[in-house]
Amino acid sequence: MNRTIIEKIWDTHCVADLGDGSYLIYIDRIFLHERTGSIALKGLEEAGRVVRNPEHVFCTMDHIVDTFPGRTDRTTMPGGTEFITTTREAALAAGINLFDLGDDRQGIVHVVSPEQGIALPGVTLVCPDSHTCTLGGLGALAWGIGSTDGEHALATKTLVVKKPRTMRVSFDGALPYGVTAKDLILHLIGRHTASGGVGFAIEFCGQTIRELPVEARLTLCNMAVEFGAWTGIVAPDDTTFEYVRGRPYAPAGDQWELAVRHWQSLRSDPEARFDREIRIDSRDIVPQVTWGTSPQHETGIDGRVPDPADEPDANKRQSVERALDYMALEPGTPLEGIPIDAAFIGSCTNSRLSDLRSAAQVLEGRHVAPGIKAICVPGSSRVKRAAEDEGLDRIFTRAGFEWRESGCSMCFFAGGESFGDRERVVTSTNRNFENRQGPRTRSHLASPTTVAASAVRGCLTDVRTLEN
Amino acid sequence: MEKFSQLTAIAAPIMRINIDTDAIIPSREMKRVSKIGLSDGLFAGWRYLKPGSREENPEFILNQEPYRQAQILLSGANFGCGSSREHAVWALSEWGIRCIIAPSFGAIFSGNCVRNGILPIELDNEIVEDLAAQIKTDPEGNKISIDLPRLSVTAPDGTSYPFSIPPADHEMLLQGLDSIAITQKRDPDILAFQQRDRQSRPWLY
Numbered sequence: 001m002n003r004t005i006i007e008k009i010w011d012t013h014c015v016a017d018l019g020d021g022s023y024l025i026y027i028d029r030i031f032l033h034e035r036t037g038s039i040a041l042k043g044l045e046e047a048g049r050v051v052r053n054p055e056h057v058f059c060t061m062d063h064i065v066d067t068f069p070g071r072t073d074r075t076t077m078p079g080g081t082e083f084i085t086t087t088r089e090a091a092l093a094a095g096i097n098l099f100d101l102g103d104d105r106q107g108i109v110h111v112v113s114p115e116q117g118i119a120l121p122g123v124t125l126v127c128p129d130s131h132t133c134t135l136g137g138l139g140a141l142a143w144g145i146g147s148t149d150g151e152h153a154l155a156t157k158t159l160v161v162k163k164p165r166t167m168r169v170s171f172d173g174a175l176p177y178g179v180t181a182k183d184l185i186l187h188l189i190g191r192h193t194a195s196g197g198v199g200f201a202i203e204f205c206g207q208t209i210r211e212l213p214v215e216a217r218l219t220l221c222n223m224a225v226e227f228g229a230w231t232g233i234v235a236p237d238d239t240t241f242e243y244v245r246g247r248p249y250a251p252a253g254d255q256w257e258l259a260v261r262h263w264q265s266l267r268s269d270p271e272a273r274f275d276r277e278i279r280i281d282s283r284d285i286v287p288q289v290t291w292g293t294s295p296q297h298e299t300g301i302d303g304r305v306p307d308p309a310d311e312p313d314a315n316k317r318q319s320v321e322r323a324l325d326y327m328a329l330e331p332g333t334p335l336e337g338i339p340i341d342a343a344f345i346g347s348c349t350n351s352r353l354s355d356l357r358s359a360a361q362v363l364e365g366r367h368v369a370p371g372i373k374a375i376c377v378p379g380s381s382r383v384k385r386a387a388e389d390e391g392l393d394r395i396f397t398r399a400g401f402e403w404r405e406s407g408c409s410m411c412f413f414a415g416g417e418s419f420g421d422r423e424r425v426v427t428s429t430n431r432n433f434e435n436r437q438g439p440r441t442r443s444h445l446a447s448p449t450t451v452a453a454s455a456v457r458g459c460l461t462d463v464r465t466l467e468n
Numbered sequence: 469m470e471k472f473s474q475l476t477a478i479a480a481p482i483m484r485i486n487i488d489t490d491a492i493i494p495s496r497e498m499k500r501v502s503k504i505g506l507s508d509g510l511f512a513g514w515r516y517l518k519p520g521s522r523e524e525n526p527e528f529i530l531n532q533e534p535y536r537q538a539q540i541l542l543s544g545a546n547f548g549c550g551s552s553r554e555h556a557v558w559a560l561s562e563w564g565i566r567c568i569i570a571p572s573f574g575a576i577f578s579g580n581c582v583r584n585g586i587l588p589i590e591l592d593n594e595i596v597e598d599l600a601a602q603i604k605t606d607p608e609g610n611k612i613s614i615d616l617p618r619l620s621v622t623a624p625d626g627t628s629y630p631f632s633i634p635p636a637d638h639e640m641l642l643q644g645l646d647s648i649a650i651t652q653k654r655d656p657d658i659l660a661f662q663q664r665d666r667q668s669r670p671w672l673y
């Protein structure tokens with residue numbers, strides 16, 4: 001039987017067939033964070049249940065903690081401290097692995113788990129967080145769940161899952177200058193809508209993907225959920241194995257050889273059938289930026305704000321009108337040149353060392369435009385330290401960026417720090433929903449290089465037009 | 469969990485596409501480590517005039533009679549997309565919603581619904597639009613009926629539409645069962661699986 005990589009991992013983890021397309025699937029690793037993990041642990045405890053394999057459960061503090069230097073359990077978000085202390089107490093009581101504040105393993109959950117070798121090729125990994133699909137970049141089958149399913153996974157080490165349909169998205173050709181993994185995924189969502197992937201597990205493949213480093217593959221898979229997909233995955237290869245080797249929780253010694261042999265089998269058979277196929281020529285892609293309040297509201301940086309009048313479908317027309325109203329944009333305005341108030345580099349999409357390096361390359365010897373609030377938040381404590389070791393922090397601060405402690409920070413508005421009313425932000429994050437980065441804040445998603453270039457010019461900018 | 473069988477109720481159409489969980493309950497409304505006390509924050513960005521305020525926006529449908537009594541929501545495609553926050557479902561449930569009818573749902577969201585006794589029903593867009601149009605002519609009188617055992621939705625004009633949900637979800641909703649207790653009965657299978665798996669993938673143990 002010819003199988004896709006998704007089916008292979010699925011079959012390896014199948015405990016029972018429950019009929020009608022639902023299966024009891026074994027879960028290798030569970031990750032929690034203080035925002036939703038706290039309630040899953042508390043719910044479990046209140047029901048008198050215990051964590052079945054605490055050694056396979058990890059927890060970090062990322063969502064609610066402040067990212068100001070010198071932070072403590074006190075938070076800008078009212079009531080935030082309770083999330084931190086409840087999580088800490090529950091994690092300690094349950095005996096799970098905790099990466100607490102001050103621990104150098106702390107960071108954004110989806111940045112930490114590959115970095116520590118907890119997410120591995122071929123594992124099933126869940127977290128009560130929708131961007132868990134990020135870890136597909138390593139060849140893991142990883143997806144976000146709700147808190148009740150979180151309790152289910154903690155108590156039984158399994159989940160009842162409906163078998164997804166499969167989709168293959170191939171990106172062919174080399175990436176043009178100035179185009180990144182972020183632009184690939186935004187382009188896909190823009191062409192095929194934010195619900196184009198609903199019900200699917202997606203394998204990303206093709207020459208472009210093979211040539212991407214692991215960190216870029218993580219960026220790509222991060223936004224599979226913005227495409228509506230259940231998850232995304234890239235088949236592991238030598239690039240992946242090199243990335244994983246030597247990480248704290250990765251297999252070592254004899255186990256390493258054994259693991260790699262297994263991982264090498266994790267690729268779709270040549271004749272495997274997918275329920276849907278999409279092919280994209282990467283050479284046609286330019287740096288992307290969103291203009292609206294859904295990730296599908298995007299276009300090339302050389303594009304224009306669309307005119308709702310051109311949209312024949314009434315529902316879609318209204319959605320575009322609403323978006324333009326919220327974003328305060330006029331139809332037909334060129335994206336390039338729209339003035340911004342702030343720039344943000346961070347989040348589980350784009351806050352790894354390679355992201356910071358690419359932004360720093362743009363910022364080296366430059367300064368952000370007057371009046372721009374610019375913030376860089378490394379994805380993990382380890383990324384932060386590595387960046388400081390190579391002097392990136394000084395490039396950022398000299399350019400006028402704030403340099404923060406790691407965490408989700410202003411990727412989303414938790415009730416504390418925000419960009420402010422009607423402020424326009426160019427951001428390396430993954431969601432441009434209404435109020436996502438603060439009440440009435442207007443978010444434009446883009447790659448870290450586009451964010452850096454825009455910060456320098458003070459307006460949405462085509463990074464390809466900045467002089468070297 | 470409350471059982472679900474039949475329901476005839478007022479329905480509120482919010483016919484937008486891609487209503488995300490941030491819109492259903494904004495982050496700032498999730499103030500405590502708790503599954504209760506969330507209904508106040510339901511659709512807060514649309515329901516209240518200013519962020520953080522409790523001054524009602526009279527334009528928003530759930531602030532209008534008789535929609536305040538709605539137990540069914542109608543919506544456009546991809547309802548509940550975005551963040552995995554189960555708070556969205558807890559808030560809807562506490563507010564009084566028992567069933568949501570839409571052309572499609574965010575995957576995590578629909579799973580969360582079932583686990584909390586809310587029935588997510590997928591119907592074609594034209595049907596949902598038609599239901600919404602019927603309701604608007606007489607929201608009080610034009611109720612929608614749902615028969616979960618028979619898997620059918622009946623429109624105010626008497627037309628019935630079949631729908632499907634996975635049998636396991638059907639069972640769970642009908643009996644108000646707790647998914648963890650059901651799976652725990654399979655613990656011997658899980659143990660046996662782990663023993664086999666330890667042999668074939670020892671690096672994970």
Ligand code: SF4
Nearest residue numbers: 131347348408411412
């Ligand atoms: S960085 Fe943003 S998207 Fe990622 S896990 Fe944190 S809040 Fe969610």
